Amino acid sequence: MRRWLRHWPHLRATFVAFHVLAVLVLSLPHPASLKRASDWQRPQVQARFARLSGALRGLGMTLEDGALQRATWSAAQSYLRVRGALASAFEPYARAAGFGQGWSLFLSSGREVSRVHIELERNGRFEPLFVRGSREHRWLSRELDGDRMRKLFGYAIRGHDDAWNAFARWAARRAAHEFKDATALRVRTFVYDVPPPHRPRDLAPDGPPPVGELRREIVVPLGPIR
Incomplete structure (x- = not known):
């Protein structure tokens, strides 16, 4: 028992670090709209891509039509895959401990x-x-x-x-x-x-x-x- 008591501060610190890491990973945003291609085709979204593409062309960059959207879509899907793999390691602990967040807070500024x-x-x-x-x-x-x-x-x-x-x-x-x-x-x-x-x-x-x-x-x- 005394041996466990001697190690308790280190065990406690390890558990706290694990819990904080779990919260940080599971708090990474993963909006459903990122993986719905139909949401990317909404007029407001298309208008934003057009404005941003125009701004980049104004800075001297050469962009084909739709190139920025394709690159952003590819990056978003890669991010979701990585986030999903990381989160899967902590989700059993989150369910057992009874903590979680049902919706994304402050995911992005409203447009x-x-x-x-x-x-x-x-x-x-x-x-x-x-x-x-x-x-x-x-x-x-x-x-x-x-x-x-x-x-x-x-x-x-x-x-x-x-x-x-x-x-x-x-x-x-x-x-x-x-x-x-x-x-x-x-x-x-x-x-x-x-x-x-x-x-x-x-x-x-x-x-x-x-x-x-x-x-x-x-x-x-x-x-x-x-």
Whole structure:
């Protein structure tokens, strides 16, 4: 026993070092979008590759069309393979110890911003009720500007139809009882590129309307709800 006690400081230091190494390796980001070729073909991603390729050509580099994307894709797949091999050595310990991280934190800086638009149909025309971030269209802003709603909007944008449809039905029920002359409620989500530093007001509530990509849309008739 005394022999074990003499070695305990070294054993403890070894275990702590192993645990820290396991946490560091398992914390290496591995976003699913890196291995989905369809995500690399999104217009926003293609536009970024085009801008970066143009900047590199401006520095005198010779690049064929698509060369930068192919090189980045190859590097990303190599990184994922190496990360997977390293992580596999520590995953049994992580499961046994009961620690882990279910999502990537601070993986990269966001290059897109989304806005939810809720519009009411009267006399065949839609008018805005709520626009996230707007100072003018503030219907149900106390509920819709909450942090929990931000998470729900994120689910909707990423394609979770159940969350999106449930939110639209909830908003439609509120609108049906509050606006008796309305015939439908439309919920849409637009995604915009983050403006460059020299145009910070492009996405300001009182700035010019940005040109965004319509990502999701649903129209709920209000008559059957009443």
